[in-house]
Amino acid sequence: MRMTPQRQLVLDAVRELRHATPEQVCQHVQRTAPTVNITTVYRTLDLLERLNLVRHTHLGHGAPTYSADEHEHVHLVCHRCGRVEEVPCDLLDDLAGTLRQRFGFDLDGSHLALSGTCRDCVNAGGTA
């Protein structure tokens, strides 16, 4: 595989933007290289993920977001206001231990977000 200009730009964009959707990555890349196509962005994100240079997280709604592999964290998504908070992965260590012991399940804390209600929305009125 060749590190083409397009691929380098996509990787740079992911590193710079932090949890950006493919669409957002594409727009960022197009500021420098307007002809780069969204198809290339999707293909490159796939490739970079197989090389363990980026990873994606499903926030629940809509498109997944991509981050550089260095930034491993757990995402807390508020399903009331949509806000995304990042918290340290080691918060899941106990849970991961329990899941491994009881179910043989090897947890990947960064691939799916945790959903709930953020502080502000809790204060603004209940859990529902």
Next chain:
Amino acid sequence: MRMTPQRQLVLDAVRELRHATPEQVCQHVQRTAPTVNITTVYRTLDLLERLNLVRHTHLGHGAPTYSADEHEHVHLVCHRCGRVEEVPCDLLDDLAGTLRQRFGFDLDGSHLALSGTCRDCVNAGGTA
């Protein structure tokens, strides 16, 4: 709001199928009432969710799945083989307490799944 035949069939299907996608709910309903449209299924699932009769979970990839509100559980999704396991919600109690204390975040354990590698896939060869 009226509990129309269509709505009752959708609710019955969700209760019967357990974590089914809108598409699967629609197919099930159509075995009894072939003219029921997928649009009606989407609208009804929305409605039933606002009434707290059903809830949906994002498994990561593809369409969300719907369950009757009684079946609250945490979903473990294997990102290697796609298998979905259901485990008791109280496994998250400690984590929920920590998140509430440290971030004011009120965790909803059933809305998003946990991702990782299941026992069989771990045994079949590593974590990646």
Next chain:
DNA sequence: TTAAGTGCAAAGAGTTTGCAAATAA
């Protein structure tokens, strides 16, 4: 000259919307 990479158009999932016809209060 050949394999890899790209852009473009089209197609595919999943979902929502506009609107007219059907239904029940």
Next chain:
DNA sequence: TTATTTGCAAACTCTTTGCACTTAA
């Protein structure tokens, strides 16, 4: 009637695929 609900078609978002053109080894 009148508001609600439905079905259908079309639109819309997100993603993948087919294919011809380009590019670098």
